[in-house]
Amino acid sequence: LAKTTQPISMDSYEGQEVNITCSHNNIATNDYITWYQQFPSQGPRFIIQGYKTKVTNEVASLFIPADRKSSTLSLPRVSLSDTAVYYCLVGDRSGGYNKLIFGAGTRLAVHP
C-alpha cells in the first residue's frame, strides 16, 4: 500500500490561496490520488481526485507531477469555513474495490 505523508498543520488567512502537498513515493501504476475534507463531528467529504497532471473542480485544483510521487491540493481564496482536516489518500484496488487508507491528515486553520 502506498503511504502518504503530508504536513500535520497549516495556517492561512481569509482570501489567500492554500497549497497542501502530499508525498506518496510508492504509488502504484493503477493508483489514483484522492483528497478528502473533514469538519469536526462529520464524516470525511470527497474533494477531488486525479491520476496525473492537473484536475480542477468548483472547489479545488489538484496538481500531480509526471512522476506522481507527490501531489498538491490547491484551495483558492480560502474562507473561515475551510478550516478542517484535509486527507491525501492513494487508493488500493488490489481487492477489486477502492480501499482507502487514511494518513494523519493536515489540519488547516484559516484566520480572519
Added chain:
Amino acid sequence: SAVISQKPSRDICQRGTSLTIQCQVDSQVTMMFWYRQQPGQSLTLIATANQGSEATYESGFVIDKFPISRPNLTFSTLTVSNMSPEDSSIYLCSVERLATDEQFFGPGTRLTVL
C-alpha cells in the same frame, strides 16, 4: 451522491456490553466500509462488507469483536462486542460509488464506554 444515515448517532454504554450500529444508504451499493476514528485521530478501516459474503477485516480487527452483517444492498450493521473504554470512538460507515472510486461517509456514531 449517496445519502447515508447511521443509528444511533451517539450512545454511552457500560463495559462488557455490546452495541449494534446501523448504516442505511438511500441507493443500492456494492461495497460498504466501516471505520473507527478515535478522538483527535485519523480514520482506521475496520472492515469491508460486500453483500452476500463475509466481511473482510483489516489487521488488528477480528470478527468476534466486530461482527458485521450485510443483508442487502442498502444496509449494514457493525456490532462492537464486549466493550471496554478503549472502544470509545466514532464509528463511521461509507459506501463506494462505482466508476469514480469516490466514497461517501455517514455522519458517524459517537460511542462512549464507561
